[in-house]
Amino acid sequence: MSYREYVIAAYAVFALMLVWDYVVPRLAIARELRAARRLAARKAARPTRNETPTELGR
């Protein structure tokens, strides 16, 4: 094959772009879901209003 290095380089650029285009949005979704789980855990750990007596409640 003539100009083999150029053909390989061009197809490699295209393949790398496809890998990037596949991986990046999947990582973003995983990040959002992780953040949602952390938020839910924080909310669950927060004491409810009735358990903590306040000055007004006394």
Place this chain on the structure above:
Amino acid sequence: MSDMNPVIRWFHQLGSPPYFDRFAARWAPWGYGLGLLIMAWGAYGALFQVPADYQQGDSFRILYIHVPAAWMSLMVFGLMALYSAIALVWRIKLCEILAMACAPIGAAFTFVTLATGSIWGKPMWGTWWDWDPRLTSQLVLLFLYLGVIGLYHAIDDRRTAARAAGLLALVGVVMLPIIRYSVVWWNSLHQGQTIRVFGESSMDASMLPPLIWMVIGTKFWFAGSLLTRARADNLHREAGKDWVRRLAEAKA
């Protein structure tokens, strides 16, 4: 609602963030999968089946990724502008999300167009780059894509950001005919139109099928990527909502 046309009803349903999330999660793998299969078949034909060009030798095989990527760079920008126009006029949140999801994909295809053109240009033109009208206008398109992405991420409120970036996308549409006709309007180093959708192409018919497969494959891939990127943005905008929490816990 019950008398509504099923297609219109479906569009209304798609506007619901949880419904869109389920829709995108279901269909994105099909877009990626079919896109990859079709492109693999096209690339096989491009690399091993079509004969070498009598002047350019095997370097012409770069055309099978350069041309589909270039067409995608223009089509995606047009689609981004269309979604932006709909979002600006009717304030449809899903269209904002889709418009902004177009930008990184279009930028990636524009980058591939420039890179593969440059790699082909070195052995054929004797230079990696020339400030030729087609090359320069394509570079401006890349900067426009980057501008849209930058603007969208520079403003904290996603809705305001999408409106500002959408306006830039609409203004940028002026570049599309400039790129398309740059080889006609100016004396360009870049070759003129070789492949015609309507009318006879200057390329031999035996060399066309892999190009057609690559063009179709990139469209399917784009659909998969668009849905996945839009899903990520949709989840970001809906952070804190109960349906996102349920989904996150189900995926844990």
